[in-house]
Amino acid sequence: MKRNSRLSSTLHILVHMTETQEHALTSEQLATFIHTNPVVVRRTIAGLRDAGIVTSSRGHGGGWQLGRAPEKISLAEISAALGETLLPFSTEPESPGCLVEQAVMAALDDFRVEAERLLAEKLSRITLADLAADFRRRYELIGVTSHAV
Amino acid sequence: MKRNSRLSSTLHILVHMTETQEHALTSEQLATFIHTNPVVVRRTIAGLRDAGIVTSSRGHGGGWQLGRAPEKISLAEISAALGETLLPFSTEPESPGCLVEQAVMAALDDFRVEAERLLAEKLSRITLADLAADFRRRYELIGVTSHAV
């Protein structure tokens, strides 16, 4: 797993889980999908479990499954559950009391709040079911999944 | 200068330059505003010079000045000149050939492109003059700039 690809890696995992809803997938299996380590998977999607997006079970036959129908899981929820920030810049003051900084931060903060609302709204319109449907469309066209690499 | 605060730090600097348009400010002076090193300042705003947002001159009385009127400098330009990415996530493939990944990346990329367009549009409506005006408003209310800390 490369840097800054937690969202895409997680979506990758979740689409696989959508395609395999009849049984659980282990961290080990999920890890191979995104070429990483089982522990990294568990750590990464722990937040999704807390958000009810996935469930995990221990022991024989255990593993991970979707917590609810993929139509009811939006990318906005997933991103939030991962603790990802939609915007990269900070608005924490470094010179409290400096009026220049206050003016800058006020403008930036206004922008950030509105931008985040906007992005979240956009992401909330895309569901896991949409991604899975697109995958199936591609699959029917080409006919191979190829996790060979 | 803290991490991930390049945009806010640069804006801080630029507002100071807006308020001091009659003469140039040295990297040394700019560095004290954002509590950092002159070299870091030069490195950070080098891109702004290439974009014509600021000009620099060497030697006695040299330093940095705005390249054009603050009304004509938008935050979108500044952000772009800094080389900042508006969105933090990557859409580079890790398993080329995997159809699941292709579906995920396609959705994410669509979102990213539209989101970036949207954010840039928003940022292009805020100019340096707006920030400077807000600073002056705050200054008239309180009466101190305070770079003491």
Next chain:
DNA sequence: GTTTCATGTAACTTAGTTAGTTACGAGTCT
């Protein structure tokens, strides 16, 4: 022309973040 001041930039150091790994405890099914 020499001195002084300032940028431009390369090279190195330091600090912080995150993925990756190892290890082991705690449930759960057969």
Next chain:
DNA sequence: AGACTCGTAACTAACTAAGTTACATGAAAC
């Protein structure tokens, strides 16, 4: 009881970005 799997702490490695040092280049003052 034994096999299996998650949960999590602790550590290591890799990467990124800020900070620093050093010095060359250019411009103004004298």
